[in-house]
Amino acid sequence: MLTSCAVAPAEETLLEPAAKLAQHLELPIVDPEMNDTDYLLLLTSERLELHKSGEQSTPLFVDFSRFVFRQGKEPIAKAVGLKGKYKPHVLDCTAGLGQDAFVLASQGCRVTMLERSKLIHALLADGLQRAKKDKRLAEVTGRLELIQANAADYLDTLTRVPDVIYLDPMYPETGKSAAKRKSMRFFRDLVGDDLDAETLLTETLALKVKRVVVKRPVKAPPLGGQKAQGSLLGKTTRFDIYA
Ligand SMILES: C[S@@+](CC[C@H](N)C(=O)[O-])C[C@H]1O[C@@H](n2cnc3c(N)ncnc32)[C@H](O)[C@@H]1O
Incomplete structure:
Protein backbone atom coordinates (compact mmCIF):
# COMPACT_ATOMS: atom_id res chain seq x y z
CA MET A 1 0.00 0.00 0.00
CA LEU A 2 1.40 3.38 -1.01
CA THR A 3 -0.52 5.45 1.51
CA SER A 4 -1.38 5.06 5.18
CA CYS A 5 -4.83 3.86 6.15
CA ALA A 6 -6.57 2.75 9.33
CA VAL A 7 -9.93 1.32 10.36
CA ALA A 8 -12.24 2.96 12.89
CA PRO A 9 -15.67 2.20 14.31
CA ALA A 10 -18.13 5.10 14.07
CA GLU A 11 -19.57 4.12 17.46
CA GLU A 12 -18.39 2.04 20.39
CA THR A 13 -20.82 -0.81 19.72
CA LEU A 14 -19.04 -1.43 16.40
CA LEU A 15 -15.61 -1.89 17.96
CA GLU A 16 -15.65 -5.68 17.61
CA PRO A 17 -16.55 -5.91 13.89
CA ALA A 18 -14.20 -2.99 13.17
CA ALA A 19 -11.35 -4.79 14.96
CA LYS A 20 -12.08 -7.95 12.94
CA LEU A 21 -12.02 -5.97 9.72
CA ALA A 22 -8.76 -4.25 10.70
CA GLN A 23 -7.19 -7.63 11.40
CA HIS A 24 -8.39 -9.00 8.06
CA LEU A 25 -7.03 -5.97 6.19
CA GLU A 26 -3.84 -5.91 8.28
CA LEU A 27 -4.49 -2.28 9.17
CA PRO A 28 -4.37 -0.53 12.54
CA ILE A 29 -7.59 0.21 14.37
CA VAL A 30 -7.86 3.78 15.63
CA ASP A 31 -10.12 6.24 17.37
CA PRO A 32 -11.66 8.25 14.49
CA GLU A 33 -11.12 11.51 16.41
CA MET A 34 -7.41 10.85 16.91
CA ASN A 35 -6.52 9.48 13.49
CA ASP A 36 -3.52 10.79 11.56
CA THR A 37 -3.42 8.38 8.62
CA ASP A 38 -4.05 9.54 5.02
CA TYR A 39 -7.22 7.46 4.71
CA LEU A 40 -9.74 6.11 7.17
CA LEU A 41 -12.10 3.18 6.66
CA LEU A 42 -15.02 4.06 8.87
CA LEU A 43 -17.44 1.32 9.86
CA THR A 44 -20.83 2.87 10.59
CA SER A 45 -24.03 1.05 11.56
CA GLU A 46 -25.14 1.51 7.95
CA ARG A 47 -22.08 0.85 5.78
CA LEU A 48 -18.33 0.88 5.26
CA GLU A 49 -16.96 4.25 4.13
CA LEU A 50 -13.56 5.36 2.89
CA HIS A 51 -12.61 8.87 4.00
CA LYS A 52 -9.63 10.86 2.85
CA SER A 53 -8.16 12.86 5.71
CA GLY A 54 -8.60 16.59 5.29
CA GLU A 55 -11.15 16.15 2.50
CA GLN A 56 -14.63 17.31 3.41
CA SER A 57 -16.46 15.75 0.46
CA THR A 58 -18.69 12.69 0.87
CA PRO A 59 -16.73 9.53 1.54
CA LEU A 60 -16.43 6.68 -0.94
CA PHE A 61 -18.77 3.73 -0.47
CA VAL A 62 -20.65 1.33 -2.69
CA ASP A 63 -24.35 2.00 -3.06
CA PHE A 64 -26.13 0.05 -5.78
CA SER A 65 -29.52 1.34 -4.64
CA ARG A 66 -28.79 4.56 -6.56
CA PHE A 67 -28.23 2.64 -9.79
CA VAL A 68 -30.32 3.93 -12.69
CA PHE A 69 -31.66 1.09 -14.82
CA ARG A 70 -31.54 2.02 -18.51
CA GLN A 71 -33.87 0.69 -21.19
CA GLY A 72 -31.54 0.24 -24.16
CA LYS A 73 -28.43 -1.86 -24.40
CA GLU A 74 -25.41 -0.29 -22.70
CA PRO A 75 -22.19 -0.06 -24.81
CA ILE A 76 -20.47 -2.41 -22.34
CA ALA A 77 -23.21 -5.00 -22.93
CA LYS A 78 -22.71 -4.72 -26.68
CA ALA A 79 -18.98 -5.08 -26.14
CA VAL A 80 -19.32 -8.40 -24.29
CA GLY A 81 -21.56 -9.63 -27.12
CA LEU A 82 -24.90 -9.73 -25.30
CA LYS A 83 -27.54 -10.32 -27.95
CA GLY A 84 -31.14 -11.50 -27.69
CA LYS A 85 -31.21 -14.55 -25.46
CA TYR A 86 -27.42 -14.90 -25.46
CA LYS A 87 -26.30 -13.52 -22.11
CA PRO A 88 -22.65 -14.45 -21.64
CA HIS A 89 -21.04 -15.37 -18.33
CA VAL A 90 -18.46 -12.65 -17.75
CA LEU A 91 -15.37 -12.92 -15.59
CA ASP A 92 -14.58 -9.37 -14.49
CA CYS A 93 -10.90 -9.56 -13.52
CA THR A 94 -10.74 -5.97 -12.26
CA ALA A 95 -13.91 -5.50 -10.19
CA GLY A 96 -13.03 -2.24 -8.38
CA LEU A 97 -16.29 -0.84 -7.02
CA GLY A 98 -18.34 -3.18 -9.19
CA GLN A 99 -19.97 -0.49 -11.34
CA ASP A 100 -19.31 -2.15 -14.69
CA ALA A 101 -20.19 -5.60 -13.33
CA PHE A 102 -23.48 -4.26 -12.01
CA VAL A 103 -24.34 -2.74 -15.41
CA LEU A 104 -23.64 -6.10 -17.07
CA HIS A 121 -12.87 -5.85 -1.95
CA ALA A 122 -14.14 -4.95 1.55
CA LEU A 123 -15.88 -1.82 0.21
CA LEU A 124 -17.47 -3.77 -2.64
CA ALA A 125 -18.46 -6.71 -0.43
CA ASP A 126 -20.17 -4.27 1.94
CA GLY A 127 -22.14 -2.63 -0.91
CA LEU A 128 -23.08 -5.98 -2.39
CA GLN A 129 -24.25 -7.32 0.96
CA ARG A 130 -26.54 -4.30 1.42
CA ALA A 131 -27.81 -4.58 -2.18
CA LYS A 132 -28.63 -8.25 -1.66
CA LYS A 133 -31.08 -7.19 1.07
CA ASP A 134 -32.85 -4.80 -1.32
CA LYS A 135 -35.74 -6.65 -3.00
CA ARG A 136 -35.67 -4.25 -5.97
CA LEU A 137 -32.10 -5.33 -6.74
CA ALA A 138 -32.46 -9.04 -5.93
CA GLU A 139 -32.62 -10.23 -9.52
CA VAL A 140 -29.46 -8.34 -10.46
CA THR A 141 -27.44 -9.16 -7.34
CA GLY A 142 -28.40 -12.81 -7.82
CA ARG A 143 -26.23 -12.76 -10.94
CA LEU A 144 -23.19 -11.31 -9.15
CA GLU A 145 -20.46 -13.25 -7.38
CA LEU A 146 -17.47 -11.59 -5.72
CA ILE A 147 -14.13 -13.25 -5.04
CA GLN A 148 -11.08 -11.70 -3.42
CA ALA A 149 -8.25 -12.86 -5.62
CA ASN A 150 -5.52 -11.79 -7.96
CA ALA A 151 -6.86 -12.59 -11.42
CA ALA A 152 -3.58 -14.18 -12.52
CA ASP A 153 -3.79 -16.71 -9.64
CA TYR A 154 -7.48 -17.30 -10.19
CA LEU A 155 -6.99 -17.99 -13.91
CA ASP A 156 -4.46 -20.69 -13.02
CA THR A 157 -7.15 -22.56 -11.07
CA LEU A 158 -10.01 -22.17 -13.58
CA THR A 159 -11.82 -25.42 -14.29
CA ARG A 160 -14.61 -23.94 -16.47
CA VAL A 161 -13.75 -21.01 -18.67
CA PRO A 162 -16.22 -18.11 -18.79
CA ASP A 163 -17.64 -16.87 -22.11
CA VAL A 164 -16.06 -13.44 -21.75
CA ILE A 165 -13.21 -11.94 -19.75
CA TYR A 166 -13.47 -8.25 -18.93
CA LEU A 167 -10.52 -6.06 -17.95
CA ASP A 168 -10.62 -2.45 -16.75
CA PRO A 169 -7.18 -1.86 -15.27
CA MET A 170 -6.13 1.49 -13.85
CA TYR A 171 -4.78 3.66 -16.62
CA PRO A 172 -1.34 5.14 -15.78
CA GLU A 173 -1.69 8.78 -14.85
CA THR A 174 -0.39 11.44 -17.17
CA GLY A 175 -0.57 15.17 -16.50
CA LYS A 176 -3.55 15.53 -18.83
CA SER A 177 -5.51 12.50 -17.77
CA ALA A 178 -5.16 13.07 -14.02
CA ALA A 179 -8.09 11.19 -12.55
CA LYS A 180 -11.03 13.46 -11.92
CA ARG A 181 -13.30 10.85 -10.38
CA LYS A 182 -12.89 10.55 -6.64
CA SER A 183 -12.85 6.76 -6.74
CA MET A 184 -9.96 6.75 -9.22
CA ARG A 185 -7.98 9.31 -7.21
CA PHE A 186 -8.45 7.24 -4.06
CA PHE A 187 -7.60 4.00 -5.89
CA ARG A 188 -4.43 5.50 -7.29
CA ASP A 189 -3.32 6.49 -3.78
CA LEU A 190 -4.24 3.16 -2.22
CA VAL A 191 -3.53 0.50 -4.81
CA GLY A 192 -1.44 2.36 -7.41
CA ASP A 193 -1.43 1.64 -11.14
CA ASP A 194 -2.12 -1.87 -12.43
CA LEU A 195 1.31 -2.26 -14.00
CA ASP A 196 0.77 -5.98 -14.70
CA ALA A 197 -2.29 -5.34 -16.89
CA GLU A 198 -0.44 -6.13 -20.14
CA THR A 199 0.63 -9.52 -18.81
CA LEU A 200 -2.91 -10.18 -17.61
CA LEU A 201 -4.22 -9.47 -21.12
CA THR A 202 -1.71 -11.91 -22.63
CA GLU A 203 -2.75 -14.56 -20.08
CA THR A 204 -6.46 -14.08 -20.73
CA LEU A 205 -5.99 -14.19 -24.52
CA ALA A 206 -4.22 -17.55 -24.14
CA LEU A 207 -7.39 -19.00 -22.58
CA LYS A 208 -9.19 -18.67 -25.92
CA VAL A 209 -12.52 -17.60 -24.45
CA LYS A 210 -15.15 -16.24 -26.85
CA ARG A 211 -14.14 -12.65 -26.13
CA VAL A 212 -11.79 -10.58 -24.05
CA VAL A 213 -12.94 -6.98 -23.61
CA VAL A 214 -10.63 -4.23 -22.37
CA LYS A 215 -11.90 -0.83 -21.25
CA ARG A 216 -9.58 2.04 -22.13
CA PRO A 217 -9.71 5.84 -22.17
CA VAL A 218 -10.98 6.77 -25.62
CA LYS A 219 -7.66 8.07 -26.95
CA ALA A 220 -5.34 5.59 -25.21
CA PRO A 221 -3.31 3.13 -27.25
CA PRO A 222 -4.46 -0.50 -27.02
CA LEU A 223 -3.30 -2.28 -23.88
CA GLY A 224 0.25 -3.58 -24.36
CA GLY A 225 0.06 -2.49 -28.01
CA GLN A 226 -2.08 -5.61 -28.72
CA LYS A 227 -4.35 -4.69 -31.59
CA ALA A 228 -8.00 -5.56 -31.00
CA GLN A 229 -10.31 -7.05 -33.64
CA GLY A 230 -12.83 -4.30 -32.98
CA SER A 231 -13.64 -1.39 -30.70
CA LEU A 232 -16.77 0.29 -29.41
CA LEU A 233 -16.40 3.99 -28.76
CA GLY A 234 -18.10 6.02 -26.10
CA LYS A 235 -17.54 9.68 -25.25
CA THR A 236 -14.60 9.11 -22.93
CA THR A 237 -14.28 5.33 -22.99
CA ARG A 238 -13.41 2.72 -25.55
CA PHE A 239 -14.06 -1.02 -25.34
CA ASP A 240 -11.43 -3.03 -27.25
CA ILE A 241 -12.71 -6.42 -28.29
CA TYR A 242 -10.43 -9.42 -28.78
CA ALA A 243 -12.47 -12.23 -30.29
C1 LIG B 1 -10.11 0.90 -12.67
S1 LIG B 1 -10.56 -0.16 -11.37
C2 LIG B 1 -11.94 -1.03 -12.02
C3 LIG B 1 -13.24 -0.28 -11.91
C4 LIG B 1 -14.43 -1.16 -12.19
N1 LIG B 1 -14.49 -1.56 -13.58
C5 LIG B 1 -15.73 -0.50 -11.80
O1 LIG B 1 -16.65 -0.41 -12.65
O2 LIG B 1 -15.86 -0.08 -10.62
C6 LIG B 1 -9.34 -1.42 -11.39
C7 LIG B 1 -9.47 -2.41 -10.23
O3 LIG B 1 -8.94 -3.66 -10.65
C8 LIG B 1 -8.22 -4.23 -9.60
N2 LIG B 1 -7.24 -5.12 -10.23
C9 LIG B 1 -6.26 -4.77 -11.09
N3 LIG B 1 -5.55 -5.83 -11.50
C10 LIG B 1 -6.11 -6.90 -10.89
C11 LIG B 1 -5.82 -8.29 -10.90
N4 LIG B 1 -4.80 -8.78 -11.59
N5 LIG B 1 -6.60 -9.12 -10.16
C12 LIG B 1 -7.64 -8.63 -9.44
N6 LIG B 1 -7.94 -7.31 -9.36
C13 LIG B 1 -7.20 -6.46 -10.08
C14 LIG B 1 -7.59 -3.03 -8.88
O4 LIG B 1 -7.24 -3.37 -7.54
C15 LIG B 1 -8.72 -2.01 -8.97
O5 LIG B 1 -9.57 -2.11 -7.87
Whole structure:
Protein backbone atom coordinates (compact mmCIF):
# COMPACT_ATOMS: atom_id res chain seq x y z
CA MET A 1 0.00 0.00 0.00
CA LEU A 2 1.40 3.38 -1.01
CA THR A 3 -0.52 5.45 1.51
CA SER A 4 -1.38 5.06 5.18
CA CYS A 5 -4.83 3.86 6.15
CA ALA A 6 -6.57 2.75 9.33
CA VAL A 7 -9.93 1.32 10.36
CA ALA A 8 -12.24 2.96 12.89
CA PRO A 9 -15.67 2.20 14.31
CA ALA A 10 -18.13 5.10 14.07
CA GLU A 11 -19.57 4.12 17.46
CA GLU A 12 -18.39 2.04 20.39
CA THR A 13 -20.82 -0.81 19.72
CA LEU A 14 -19.04 -1.43 16.40
CA LEU A 15 -15.61 -1.89 17.96
CA GLU A 16 -15.65 -5.68 17.61
CA PRO A 17 -16.55 -5.91 13.89
CA ALA A 18 -14.20 -2.99 13.17
CA ALA A 19 -11.35 -4.79 14.96
CA LYS A 20 -12.08 -7.95 12.94
CA LEU A 21 -12.02 -5.97 9.72
CA ALA A 22 -8.76 -4.25 10.70
CA GLN A 23 -7.19 -7.63 11.40
CA HIS A 24 -8.39 -9.00 8.06
CA LEU A 25 -7.03 -5.97 6.19
CA GLU A 26 -3.84 -5.91 8.28
CA LEU A 27 -4.49 -2.28 9.17
CA PRO A 28 -4.37 -0.53 12.54
CA ILE A 29 -7.59 0.21 14.37
CA VAL A 30 -7.86 3.78 15.63
CA ASP A 31 -10.12 6.24 17.37
CA PRO A 32 -11.66 8.25 14.49
CA GLU A 33 -11.12 11.51 16.41
CA MET A 34 -7.41 10.85 16.91
CA ASN A 35 -6.52 9.48 13.49
CA ASP A 36 -3.52 10.79 11.56
CA THR A 37 -3.42 8.38 8.62
CA ASP A 38 -4.05 9.54 5.02
CA TYR A 39 -7.22 7.46 4.71
CA LEU A 40 -9.74 6.11 7.17
CA LEU A 41 -12.10 3.18 6.66
CA LEU A 42 -15.02 4.06 8.87
CA LEU A 43 -17.44 1.32 9.86
CA THR A 44 -20.83 2.87 10.59
CA SER A 45 -24.03 1.05 11.56
CA GLU A 46 -25.14 1.51 7.95
CA ARG A 47 -22.08 0.85 5.78
CA LEU A 48 -18.33 0.88 5.26
CA GLU A 49 -16.96 4.25 4.13
CA LEU A 50 -13.56 5.36 2.89
CA HIS A 51 -12.61 8.87 4.00
CA LYS A 52 -9.63 10.86 2.85
CA SER A 53 -8.16 12.86 5.71
CA GLY A 54 -8.60 16.59 5.29
CA GLU A 55 -11.15 16.15 2.50
CA GLN A 56 -14.63 17.31 3.41
CA SER A 57 -16.46 15.75 0.46
CA THR A 58 -18.69 12.69 0.87
CA PRO A 59 -16.73 9.53 1.54
CA LEU A 60 -16.43 6.68 -0.94
CA PHE A 61 -18.77 3.73 -0.47
CA VAL A 62 -20.65 1.33 -2.69
CA ASP A 63 -24.35 2.00 -3.06
CA PHE A 64 -26.13 0.05 -5.78
CA SER A 65 -29.52 1.34 -4.64
CA ARG A 66 -28.79 4.56 -6.56
CA PHE A 67 -28.23 2.64 -9.79
CA VAL A 68 -30.32 3.93 -12.69
CA PHE A 69 -31.66 1.09 -14.82
CA ARG A 70 -31.54 2.02 -18.51
CA GLN A 71 -33.87 0.69 -21.19
CA GLY A 72 -31.54 0.24 -24.16
CA LYS A 73 -28.43 -1.86 -24.40
CA GLU A 74 -25.41 -0.29 -22.70
CA PRO A 75 -22.19 -0.06 -24.81
CA ILE A 76 -20.47 -2.41 -22.34
CA ALA A 77 -23.21 -5.00 -22.93
CA LYS A 78 -22.71 -4.72 -26.68
CA ALA A 79 -18.98 -5.08 -26.14
CA VAL A 80 -19.32 -8.40 -24.29
CA GLY A 81 -21.56 -9.63 -27.12
CA LEU A 82 -24.90 -9.73 -25.30
CA LYS A 83 -27.54 -10.32 -27.95
CA GLY A 84 -31.14 -11.50 -27.69
CA LYS A 85 -31.21 -14.55 -25.46
CA TYR A 86 -27.42 -14.90 -25.46
CA LYS A 87 -26.30 -13.52 -22.11
CA PRO A 88 -22.65 -14.45 -21.64
CA HIS A 89 -21.04 -15.37 -18.33
CA VAL A 90 -18.46 -12.65 -17.75
CA LEU A 91 -15.37 -12.92 -15.59
CA ASP A 92 -14.58 -9.37 -14.49
CA CYS A 93 -10.90 -9.56 -13.52
CA THR A 94 -10.74 -5.97 -12.26
CA ALA A 95 -13.91 -5.50 -10.19
CA GLY A 96 -13.03 -2.24 -8.38
CA LEU A 97 -16.29 -0.84 -7.02
CA GLY A 98 -18.34 -3.18 -9.19
CA GLN A 99 -19.97 -0.49 -11.34
CA ASP A 100 -19.31 -2.15 -14.69
CA ALA A 101 -20.19 -5.60 -13.33
CA PHE A 102 -23.48 -4.26 -12.01
CA VAL A 103 -24.34 -2.74 -15.41
CA LEU A 104 -23.64 -6.10 -17.07
CA ALA A 105 -25.68 -7.98 -14.47
CA SER A 106 -28.54 -5.47 -14.86
CA GLN A 107 -28.60 -6.38 -18.54
CA GLY A 108 -28.81 -10.09 -17.79
CA CYS A 109 -25.22 -11.37 -17.66
CA ARG A 110 -23.92 -13.55 -14.86
CA VAL A 111 -20.75 -11.89 -13.61
CA THR A 112 -17.94 -13.29 -11.47
CA MET A 113 -16.00 -10.36 -10.03
CA LEU A 114 -12.37 -10.61 -8.96
CA GLU A 115 -10.72 -7.92 -6.85
CA ARG A 116 -7.21 -8.33 -5.50
CA SER A 117 -7.07 -5.36 -3.12
CA LYS A 118 -8.45 -6.49 0.23
CA LEU A 119 -9.49 -2.93 0.99
CA ILE A 120 -11.41 -2.35 -2.26
CA HIS A 121 -12.87 -5.85 -1.95
CA ALA A 122 -14.14 -4.95 1.55
CA LEU A 123 -15.88 -1.82 0.21
CA LEU A 124 -17.47 -3.77 -2.64
CA ALA A 125 -18.46 -6.71 -0.43
CA ASP A 126 -20.17 -4.27 1.94
CA GLY A 127 -22.14 -2.63 -0.91
CA LEU A 128 -23.08 -5.98 -2.39
CA GLN A 129 -24.25 -7.32 0.96
CA ARG A 130 -26.54 -4.30 1.42
CA ALA A 131 -27.81 -4.58 -2.18
CA LYS A 132 -28.63 -8.25 -1.66
CA LYS A 133 -31.08 -7.19 1.07
CA ASP A 134 -32.85 -4.80 -1.32
CA LYS A 135 -35.74 -6.65 -3.00
CA ARG A 136 -35.67 -4.25 -5.97
CA LEU A 137 -32.10 -5.33 -6.74
CA ALA A 138 -32.46 -9.04 -5.93
CA GLU A 139 -32.62 -10.23 -9.52
CA VAL A 140 -29.46 -8.34 -10.46
CA THR A 141 -27.44 -9.16 -7.34
CA GLY A 142 -28.40 -12.81 -7.82
CA ARG A 143 -26.23 -12.76 -10.94
CA LEU A 144 -23.19 -11.31 -9.15
CA GLU A 145 -20.46 -13.25 -7.38
CA LEU A 146 -17.47 -11.59 -5.72
CA ILE A 147 -14.13 -13.25 -5.04
CA GLN A 148 -11.08 -11.70 -3.42
CA ALA A 149 -8.25 -12.86 -5.62
CA ASN A 150 -5.52 -11.79 -7.96
CA ALA A 151 -6.86 -12.59 -11.42
CA ALA A 152 -3.58 -14.18 -12.52
CA ASP A 153 -3.79 -16.71 -9.64
CA TYR A 154 -7.48 -17.30 -10.19
CA LEU A 155 -6.99 -17.99 -13.91
CA ASP A 156 -4.46 -20.69 -13.02
CA THR A 157 -7.15 -22.56 -11.07
CA LEU A 158 -10.01 -22.17 -13.58
CA THR A 159 -11.82 -25.42 -14.29
CA ARG A 160 -14.61 -23.94 -16.47
CA VAL A 161 -13.75 -21.01 -18.67
CA PRO A 162 -16.22 -18.11 -18.79
CA ASP A 163 -17.64 -16.87 -22.11
CA VAL A 164 -16.06 -13.44 -21.75
CA ILE A 165 -13.21 -11.94 -19.75
CA TYR A 166 -13.47 -8.25 -18.93
CA LEU A 167 -10.52 -6.06 -17.95
CA ASP A 168 -10.62 -2.45 -16.75
CA PRO A 169 -7.18 -1.86 -15.27
CA MET A 170 -6.13 1.49 -13.85
CA TYR A 171 -4.78 3.66 -16.62
CA PRO A 172 -1.34 5.14 -15.78
CA GLU A 173 -1.69 8.78 -14.85
CA THR A 174 -0.39 11.44 -17.17
CA GLY A 175 -0.57 15.17 -16.50
CA LYS A 176 -3.55 15.53 -18.83
CA SER A 177 -5.51 12.50 -17.77
CA ALA A 178 -5.16 13.07 -14.02
CA ALA A 179 -8.09 11.19 -12.55
CA LYS A 180 -11.03 13.46 -11.92
CA ARG A 181 -13.30 10.85 -10.38
CA LYS A 182 -12.89 10.55 -6.64
CA SER A 183 -12.85 6.76 -6.74
CA MET A 184 -9.96 6.75 -9.22
CA ARG A 185 -7.98 9.31 -7.21
CA PHE A 186 -8.45 7.24 -4.06
CA PHE A 187 -7.60 4.00 -5.89
CA ARG A 188 -4.43 5.50 -7.29
CA ASP A 189 -3.32 6.49 -3.78
CA LEU A 190 -4.24 3.16 -2.22
CA VAL A 191 -3.53 0.50 -4.81
CA GLY A 192 -1.44 2.36 -7.41
CA ASP A 193 -1.43 1.64 -11.14
CA ASP A 194 -2.12 -1.87 -12.43
CA LEU A 195 1.31 -2.26 -14.00
CA ASP A 196 0.77 -5.98 -14.70
CA ALA A 197 -2.29 -5.34 -16.89
CA GLU A 198 -0.44 -6.13 -20.14
CA THR A 199 0.63 -9.52 -18.81
CA LEU A 200 -2.91 -10.18 -17.61
CA LEU A 201 -4.22 -9.47 -21.12
CA THR A 202 -1.71 -11.91 -22.63
CA GLU A 203 -2.75 -14.56 -20.08
CA THR A 204 -6.46 -14.08 -20.73
CA LEU A 205 -5.99 -14.19 -24.52
CA ALA A 206 -4.22 -17.55 -24.14
CA LEU A 207 -7.39 -19.00 -22.58
CA LYS A 208 -9.19 -18.67 -25.92
CA VAL A 209 -12.52 -17.60 -24.45
CA LYS A 210 -15.15 -16.24 -26.85
CA ARG A 211 -14.14 -12.65 -26.13
CA VAL A 212 -11.79 -10.58 -24.05
CA VAL A 213 -12.94 -6.98 -23.61
CA VAL A 214 -10.63 -4.23 -22.37
CA LYS A 215 -11.90 -0.83 -21.25
CA ARG A 216 -9.58 2.04 -22.13
CA PRO A 217 -9.71 5.84 -22.17
CA VAL A 218 -10.98 6.77 -25.62
CA LYS A 219 -7.66 8.07 -26.95
CA ALA A 220 -5.34 5.59 -25.21
CA PRO A 221 -3.31 3.13 -27.25
CA PRO A 222 -4.46 -0.50 -27.02
CA LEU A 223 -3.30 -2.28 -23.88
CA GLY A 224 0.25 -3.58 -24.36
CA GLY A 225 0.06 -2.49 -28.01
CA GLN A 226 -2.08 -5.61 -28.72
CA LYS A 227 -4.35 -4.69 -31.59
CA ALA A 228 -8.00 -5.56 -31.00
CA GLN A 229 -10.31 -7.05 -33.64
CA GLY A 230 -12.83 -4.30 -32.98
CA SER A 231 -13.64 -1.39 -30.70
CA LEU A 232 -16.77 0.29 -29.41
CA LEU A 233 -16.40 3.99 -28.76
CA GLY A 234 -18.10 6.02 -26.10
CA LYS A 235 -17.54 9.68 -25.25
CA THR A 236 -14.60 9.11 -22.93
CA THR A 237 -14.28 5.33 -22.99
CA ARG A 238 -13.41 2.72 -25.55
CA PHE A 239 -14.06 -1.02 -25.34
CA ASP A 240 -11.43 -3.03 -27.25
CA ILE A 241 -12.71 -6.42 -28.29
CA TYR A 242 -10.43 -9.42 -28.78
CA ALA A 243 -12.47 -12.23 -30.29
C1 LIG B 1 -10.11 0.90 -12.67
S1 LIG B 1 -10.56 -0.16 -11.37
C2 LIG B 1 -11.94 -1.03 -12.02
C3 LIG B 1 -13.24 -0.28 -11.91
C4 LIG B 1 -14.43 -1.16 -12.19
N1 LIG B 1 -14.49 -1.56 -13.58
C5 LIG B 1 -15.73 -0.50 -11.80
O1 LIG B 1 -16.65 -0.41 -12.65
O2 LIG B 1 -15.86 -0.08 -10.62
C6 LIG B 1 -9.34 -1.42 -11.39
C7 LIG B 1 -9.47 -2.41 -10.23
O3 LIG B 1 -8.94 -3.66 -10.65
C8 LIG B 1 -8.22 -4.23 -9.60
N2 LIG B 1 -7.24 -5.12 -10.23
C9 LIG B 1 -6.26 -4.77 -11.09
N3 LIG B 1 -5.55 -5.83 -11.50
C10 LIG B 1 -6.11 -6.90 -10.89
C11 LIG B 1 -5.82 -8.29 -10.90
N4 LIG B 1 -4.80 -8.78 -11.59
N5 LIG B 1 -6.60 -9.12 -10.16
C12 LIG B 1 -7.64 -8.63 -9.44
N6 LIG B 1 -7.94 -7.31 -9.36
C13 LIG B 1 -7.20 -6.46 -10.08
C14 LIG B 1 -7.59 -3.03 -8.88
O4 LIG B 1 -7.24 -3.37 -7.54
C15 LIG B 1 -8.72 -2.01 -8.97
O5 LIG B 1 -9.57 -2.11 -7.87
